[in-house]
Amino acid sequence: MLRLFLLLRSSLGALDHFFRYLVPLLVFGLLNGCSSIDYYGQLASGQLQLLQARKPVAELIADPATPAKLRQHLMQAEQARAFASAQLRLPDNRSYRVYADIGRPFVVWNVFATPEFSLEPQTHCFPIAGCVAYRGYYSQGAARGAAALQKQQGLDVYVGGVEAYSTLGWFDDPILSSMLGWGDERLATVIFHELAHQRVYVRDDTAFNESFATFVEQEGTRQWRAARGLQAQSEDDGGQRDQFVTLVLASRERLKTLYASPLTAPAKRAGKQAEFERLRRDYRALRDSQWQGKGRYDAWINAPMNNAKLLPFGLYDQWVPAFAQLFVQAGKDWDVFYRQVEALGKLPREQRRQVLKGFDLSPANRR
Structure with a gap:
């Protein structure tokens, strides 16, 4: 030591x-x-x-040795970063004004775990960030090892790679090489999302934090496109994702009902697998009837399924409609909106949840 x-x-x-x-x-x-x-x-x-x-983005752009493709990505990211502070009122610091080549597809791998008959995550508490619904590992092997140990304890476990994360302003977070494969617009949206965590963060409430950052990402992207004279995203860009999330959240609710029932463990186990098959059937029916057979989520839906794999959906999307309506109530003024979000964050957790539940959380208001 x-x-x-x-x-x-x-x-x-x-x-x-x-x-x-x-x-x-x-x-x-x-x-x-x-x-x-x-x-x-x-x-x-x-x-x-x-x-x-880390290396300063401005220096890499100016360096003739920087590959042309990387320079182009960084120039677009630099413009989005300036827009984030000037127009979205997000923190104006060195985060995402530096770049780091990490030489791997993900910066960390998050390990999610739940009991066999529950959708409540195993939480992990940290001195700075508070309690979150996962543990992060910088090595994929270490994440898989941790997951294997939890599986031996009878838990449902899911390992997901993460291309970026926020240190909540403790450090100057870099644009990572793992972020560059998405395309310039997706890179911009992630910058908006991660800077939102620096703007408002509530200890021990992952769903609140992620839903807030997801809304800032979505609305920020809409404004970013408008500022460049681009059309709003088509229904195919965002609508399919929203429909898919709605399917997964509906499946979660049915599983909650199943787990709360007085059925025996074998009956719950059989019902659980039947629910996963229903989710697959519902997805395929939606894909074939409304998406012209284009299965952008085929790999996810066809892979092994368990409770833990469904966790990120509830965490990232639960309160997005509430934040969208709060933004409208704030007159679409970002400073007013952030103050209202901060006030919500200071409420006791259950009181905060009740306020959020008072908004219309229907799928139509998810975006």
């Missing part, structure tokens, strides 16, 4: 802020055993590698 402290201290130099952030994490790990020390050690190592890999 002392070696880890000395190694980090000797290599940080100007990263004193990183060391101040790391100390409480390692102390927290010491209080929770060796497995926690290992986990926080890989978090510290992974974050440090990102910090050391």
Whole structure:
């Protein structure tokens, strides 16, 4: 442990802020055993590698040695980043004004887990971010290892790769090489989403935080397209996703009813598998009848299914319609909107949920 402290201290130099952030994490790990020390050690190592890999976007654009394709991506990202602060009133700092090549398709792999007959996630609490519904690993192998251990405990487990994340303003978050395969517009939307987390973040309420950031991403993208004289996204761009999410959320609700029933464990197990097959059938019927057979979610729907795989949908979409209506009530003024969101975030969690439930949460208001 002392070696880890000395190694980090000797290599940080100007990263004193990183060391101040790391100390409480390692102390927290010491209080929770060796497995926690290992986990926080890989978090510290992974974050440090990102910090050391960063290069200013402006310098890369100006450097004639920068590949033309990368330069073009970074120029578009630079414009979206300026728009985020000037028009969307998101934090004006160095985040997403630096770039890091990480040499892998995902920056972290999140591990979600639930009991066999529950859609409540196994939560994990951290000194800075509070409690969240997953654990992140910088190594895919480590994530799979953690998932295997949880499966042995009888949990439903899902491992999902993540191309970007926010440190909530603690560090200057970089544009990552893992983000560049999406296309320039998707890159812009992720920048809006992650900066939204820096603007408002409520401890211990993942659904609130992710739904808020998802709304900022969606509305920010609409305004970003309008500012460049582009048409609004077509129904095919966003409508299919909304319809798919609606299918998954409906399946979640039916599973909740099943798990709350007095059925025996074998009966619940059979009902659970039947529900997953129903979700697949409903998806294929929707795809073939309304999407001209274009199955953009085929790989996801055909892969093995469990409770944990459904978790991200509820977390990222639950309150989006409420935030959309709150934005309208704020006169579509971003500063007013953020103040109202901050006020909501200060309420006790159950009171906050009741306020959000007071909005029309029907699928038609999801976007």
